[in-house]
Every structure is written in structure tokens, then in C-alpha cells.
Amino acid sequence: MSDQKAVGRPRSAEVDEKLKRAALKLVRERGYRDVSISALIAEAGVSRQSLYNRWHSKADLVLEALTDDTEGLVQLPDPARAGSAQAALRDFLHGIFRHLALDGTTLRSLIAAAQEDPAFREALRTRFVEPREEIVTALLARAQSAGELPAGRDIRMLSAFIHGAFWYRLLNGLPLDEDTARDIAAAIFAP
Template identity: 55%
Template sequence: MVAEAIRKAALRLVRERGYRNVSIGAIAQAAGVARQTLYNRWHAKADLILDAVFEETGRRADDQLPLETGDASRDRLERLLIGVFNHLRADGDTLRALIAAAQEDSEFREAFRERFVAPRETIVTDILAEALRRGELSREADPDTLSTMIHGAFWYRLLNGRELDHELARSIARSVFP
């Protein structure tokens, strides 16, 4: 439960002050633990923040996907994207900071890829693979490339400081499933 308290303190501080203005020391103080407790568990600030955001968004990403699969794949994809974009209105700046941190530290980039990026790719490629089975997507379509283009679209918008709105979610879903 100490880890959860630390994650919550980290997420709160990062949302209040921004990624760059929060130190490991400040997170330790807010969580009421020693700095060493954090370093025992996380390699660096980026790893801790990734963990805090990952735990949080992992739950939310699951919330967005219906258990039943009766809906059209286009609607599932649009709803997933709307959920992701809603989340990024709160934590988009943190995600931008983590993507930037990943460019400066190849070890963190690997961790980021494994724990954050890859699971989210799977959610989208699962929707696309199901669409292929149902005949909602051309048999020549490549789910990996489409998934790259879908995730890429909102990374690109986010990193260029532009809005992620429902219109974009709808337009991406319509581009993938014309």
C-alpha cells in the first residue's frame, strides 16, 4: 500500500505542478516516506511517473472497451479513442513529458515501450483483428500499420500541442472503416 500512496502522490503533484517541476524528493515528502523508499522501487522519476500513469490509465482503458462485441468495429474504435482523448485532457502534458524523457534515456524508452506503448497497441490491434474476422476491414488491410497510424495520429497531435477532440476520434474511426 506504500507503493499506491507514492503513486497517488506522484500523479497528484505532476498534475498540479507539471512533470518538470516535481522532484523525487517532493514526491517522497508528499507520500510521507523516505527518498530511499522510492529509489528502492523505481529507477528514476520517469519510471515512477510511468507507473503512476500506467496504473491509472490501465484501469481507464479497460473501462472504455465493452465486454460484449456486438457493436460495429468502427463504433468500438471511436469509443476507445474518445476515452483515450478524455484521459489525455487530464494527463496529456505528463504523457508528452514521458515521451520526451524516453528520447533521452534508452533504458527508460524500453520500459516505456514495454509497459505503456505495447499494451495499448494490443487493444487497438485486437479491435482490428476482430474487424478482419467479421469482414468489416479489407483482407488486404494490415492491422499493425493501421494501429501505428491510429496511435501515431494522436501522439502527433499531442506532441504538436493541438487538441484531441471527439471530431478527431470520429474522423480516425471513419478513415480506418470507410
């Protein structure tokens, strides 16, 4: 890598980072709806153009900020460590639900924004939703191979049940807590 490239790249990456940090900070403080593009660029200390160079909209920026921030949660849990696939699913869900105390309202707003904007709906689904669904599907597939789930069970549909129950409770304003995580995992693995 040449010196020039080493100097050039971090410059733009730094601006992106500033915008993503500003986005998370402001949506957490004020709520997604009440954060304007002007407030975002003022908080980040960058130009409006540098936001639009990289993202189409506020929704796009907030989606990337949230996706990056929850990267650590998107890891296949280890059933051996948790004790069983059921316990691993419970712990995985509980980790996500704990994080929703911070960003659940933002996620609700992004899902709402996606309903009025087909391009953003596609972005939300492919960049955020599907990678998370894949984690759970992989966990269930492994559990099925290990005989913890009957061979005939439809793993893809069970994964949709799990994420569906999570969205359904989130969007209806119902609590998502440790009990919910335990009950979802128990219902999936019920004999």
C-alpha cells in the same frame, strides 16, 4: 498465507501506493518537470530510499502511476455494444482523449524524457505503449475476421497509424477530442 506474510506485504505495497498517488497529484498540479524527488517523498511521507528501492527514477515512478491509473481504459471495447467495430474504435479513442485532459501533459513529458534515456524509452514502450497498441490491433483483427475491414489490410500498420495520429497531434499541441476520435475511426474503416 502466514500471518507474518500478510502483515509484511501490505506495508511495502502501502508505501508504493502513497508514492504513486503523490506522483500523480504533484505532476498534475505542478507539471512533470517541476516535481523533484524531494517533493515526491515529502508529499508521500516516506523515505528517499523507499522510492529508490522500487524505481530507478522519477520517470519510472510516474510511468507506473500513470499506467495503473489508466488501467480501466485499456480494455478491448465490445463492437456488439457499440454497434460496429468503427464505433467501438471511436469510443475507445474518445475515452483515451477525454483522459488526456487530465494527464496529456504528463504523457508528453514522459515521451520527452524517453528521448534522452534509452532504458526509460524501452520501459515506456514495453509497459505502456505496446499493451495499448495490442488492444487496438485485436479490435482491428476481430473487425477483419467479421468482414468489417477488407482481408488485405495490414492490421499492424493500421494500429500504428491510429496511435501515430494520436501521438502526432498530442506532441504538436493539436486538439484531441470527440471529432478527432470519429475522424480517425472513419478513415481507418473507409471503403
